[in-house]
Amino acid sequence: MTDRVVARYWIETAFPLADAAATMAGEQSTGTFVRTPGESDELRERHAARVEEVEEIGAVATPSLPGSGLPRSGESVRRAAYVTLSWPIENFGASLPNLLAAVAGNLSELKAFSGLKLLDLQLPPIFLDSYRGPQFGVAGTRRLAEVWDRPLIGTIIKPSVGMSPEATAEQVKLLLSAGVDFIKDDELQADGPHCPFDQRVPAVMRVIRDHAERTGKKVMYAANLTGEIDEMLARHDLVLREGGTCVMASMNAIGLPAMKVLRAHSQLPIHGHRNGWGMLGRSPAIGMSFIAYQKLWRLAGIDHTHVNGIDNKFCETNESVIASARECLTPMFPAPYKGCEVMPVFSSGQSAKQAPASYAALGSADCIYAAGGGILGHPSGPAAGVRALQQAWEAAMAGVPLADAAKEQRELRDALATFGA
Incomplete structure (x- = not known):
């Protein structure tokens, strides 16, 4: 995935893990809480963040953070997991401030999560066209x-x-x-x-x-x-x-x-x-x-x-x-x-x-x-x-x-x- 940014997270949620991961991807790319007219299939195919992997860790006894919600099903068991997402570089270009808005923007405020932490990043070499890196x-x-x-x-x-x-x-x-x-x-x-x-x-x-x-x-x-x-x-x-x-x-x-x-x-x-x-x-x-x-x-x-x-x-x-x-x-x-x-x-x-x-x-x-x-x-x-x-x-x-x-x-x-x- 040399043309994509990859981010790995730890999450905690009462929602089905696949749904929670899809919420993360949508919130930080093409989606919002409802499907909008401009969000065509073609646009989603080109610009939507992808869920690359979901790895369940297990159930947790109590929510780590306050303010999280529960799914409409009434399910109250929260589970932890590792989630890997990727974005096309054309969403934000080789820009660290705009990259940061994508991989660590509103995610931590989403009500579906009682915990969410960015663990790692893999960046394509195109960033070296914009950033010099260490000089010494x-x-x-x-x-x-x-x-x-x-x-x-x-x-x-x-x-x-x-x-x-x-x-x-x-x-x-x-x-x-x-x-x-x-x-x-x-x-x-x-x-x-x-x-x-x-x-x-x-x-x-x-x-x-x-x-x-x-x-x-x-x-x-x-x-x-x-x-x-x-x-x-x-x-x-x-x-x-x-x-x-x-x-x-x-x-x-x-x-x-x-x-x-x-x-x-x-x-x-x-x-x-x-x-x-x-x-x-x-x-x-x-x-x-x-x-x-x-x-x-x-x-x-x-x-x-x-x-x-x-x-x-x-x-x-x-x-x-x-x-x-x-x-x-x-x-x-x-x-x-x-x-x-x-x-x-x-x-x-x-x-x-x-x-x-x-x-x-x-x-x-x-x-x-x-x-x-x-x-x-x-x-x-x-x-x-x-x-x-x-x-x-x-x-x-x-x-x-x-x-x-x-x-x-x-x-x-x-x-x-x-x-x-």
């Missing part, structure tokens, strides 16, 4: 950071807000001396009056340039340029003039069209922050999975995106985290089309102890491994915290148990004692 991705990020055979060890400027540009630069100076590969602004800090972007970035880049002149290593700093489109383009240009090697944008805050514009303008990797994704992904009964979500943003042009982390401080399961990370490294399109792979970013309560499980589950070192407390909270200081993370990943990649590696490496031993083996 994994290989370009590694080239700029000059880190080749292990994860990029990263961290976040904390506290998230409240520091002046000068205080922010001082913290970055400390992190640079610790040996990190990647530093990012917090998503809460973009252009606040207490720390304006056009003052913060020059202050931070001065210390990064000084460090690079002394050591030969330019650390990647993802400056949060989130804002209106014209503001973001101007902020990108400031980062570029200052010698920066990355910019960051909050994806949900700016939207897909703005990301497309930023990608077309950018000469730097775009660190896509997913803050707000929990509103879409946390409930098992509504919204969309990160698997589907990240495909939209990869096409729009991000180069990195957060996937949470193993045993994270949030509510996401390890299985979901790893599935998301693997998907970021999985090509979206078959050869000879480019794959649009992006760098997954592990974060949220990460320390040396999660490195073996992260590597074993991901099967790759292609990631940014970001730790805040896992670096700054090390009892011997940030440099020991960075070294402990490097040691943990070296051991994991060599197949050496952390406990054995820690016998010979004090930084790792102290990290495991502090953060838990």
Whole structure:
């Protein structure tokens, strides 16, 4: 189905499953609640969404969401199922906003469903005619950071807000001396009056340039340029003039069209922050999975995106985290089309102890491994915290148990004692 968009859903309904699936297809293509004069057989044949598959899961005891209805038959048993629909690309063209209206528009409001969630998308390569996808991705990020055979060890400027540009630069100076590969602004800090972007970035880049002149290593700093489109383009240009090697944008805050514009303008990797994704992904009964979500943003042009982390401080399961990370490294399109792979970013309560499980589950070192407390909270200081993370990943990649590696490496031993083996 190279000329069709395919979407897979989880649904919950008291209606016959085939009828419920047909309702989904009709609502999001040619149909409405009654047959209209303009809905000819020929038009339906060409433009109607198709039900490709319905796979029943089983009965559910209670409705997952309020407000759902029952069929006129009086049937009250609700069942869950997987439903796959497809649309002809000519319904909306190679347009992500209009694609989103089709695959995730009014569906979640339909009264026939007490649960409905978008799980995955398969898109035809024609989208690459309209969208550039990642400009740097994994290989370009590694080239700029000059880190080749292990994860990029990263961290976040904390506290998230409240520091002046000068205080922010001082913290970055400390992190640079610790040996990190990647530093990012917090998503809460973009252009606040207490720390304006056009003052913060020059202050931070001065210390990064000084460090690079002394050591030969330019650390990647993802400056949060989130804002209106014209503001973001101007902020990108400031980062570029200052010698920066990355910019960051909050994806949900700016939207897909703005990301497309930023990608077309950018000469730097775009660190896509997913803050707000929990509103879409946390409930098992509504919204969309990160698997589907990240495909939209990869096409729009991000180069990195957060996937949470193993045993994270949030509510996401390890299985979901790893599935998301693997998907970021999985090509979206078959050869000879480019794959649009992006760098997954592990974060949220990460320390040396999660490195073996992260590597074993991901099967790759292609990631940014970001730790805040896992670096700054090390009892011997940030440099020991960075070294402990490097040691943990070296051991994991060599197949050496952390406990054995820690016998010979004090930084790792102290990290495991502090953060838990």
